[in-house]
Amino acid sequence: MTPGKSGNISTKISYKNRNNILITPSGVSLKHINLKNVIVVDEEGNKLEGHGKPSSELFMHLEIYKKRVEVNGIVHTHSPYATGFSFSGEKIPHLEGFGKIKNPNLNEVDYAPPGSMELAKIVSNSLEKEEVLILKNHGVIAIGIDLDEAAILAEFVESSAKTSFVARILSREPILTHLMHSR
Numbered sequence: 024m025t026p027g028k029s030g031n032i033s034t035k036i037s038y039k040n041r042n043n044i045l046i047t048p049s050g051v052s053l054k055h056i057n058l059k060n061v062i063v064v065d066e067e068g069n070k071l072e073g074h075g076k077p078s079s080e081l082f083m084h085l086e087i088y089k090k091r092v093e094v095n096g097i098v099h100t101h102s103p104y105a106t107g108f109s110f111s112g113e114k115i116p117h118l119e120g121f122g123k124i125k126n127p128n129l130n131e132v133d134y135a136p137p138g139s140m141e142l143a144k145i146v147s148n149s150l151e152k153e154e155v156l157i158l159k160n161h162g163v164i165a166i167g168i169d170l171d172e173a174a175i176l177a178e179f180v181e182s183s184a185k186t187s188f189v190a191r192i193l194s195r196e197p198i199l200t201h202l203m204h205s206r
């Protein structure tokens with residue numbers, strides 16, 4: 024889901040009547056995250072604890088927590104199938120299991136440079152009514168009431184992209200009505 028040193032995750036915790044954000048460090052593979060290198064910042068992004076620098080997407084995480092106060096977990100991946108769909112210009116269909124998401128395809132936001140405040144604003148504005156977004160030519164972002172919910176959603180996005188890809192290869196046509204969410 025997060026090849027190389029890509030991807031970042033964060034969670035919000037209340038401590039001494041304040042919200043702190045725990046976020047993965049910049050330049051470290053997610054498989055090497057431990058209690059010492061997780062970075063603790065306040066809601067403005069000031070570093071409180073941890074070795075190293077916070078993820079370069081810190082602003083994106085902070086802006087989302089500002090817009091969606093009930094959210095406590097954020098997962099950003101460069102998972103290959105979902106990201107591949109975005110690079111190709113194809114949409115990922117909304118398959119069975121996405122719950123609250125109503126659009127036939129997962130929403131995608133325009134490209135903005137990774138780590139930029141521009142990306143942070145575009146993403147946080149677009150997540151006001153969504154739980155998951157595709158970042159054009161970049162990756163996936165998923166949010167949840169806790170970290171586990173966000174992680175499961177990010178995993179489900181990748182699984183949906185993979186299923187859709189296989190279905191297209193085998194049927195030689197876009198996966199649409201036969202696998203779309205029915206309600």
Ligand SMILES: [Zn+2]
Pocket residue numbers: 029030099100101137161162
């Ligand atoms: Zn990224």
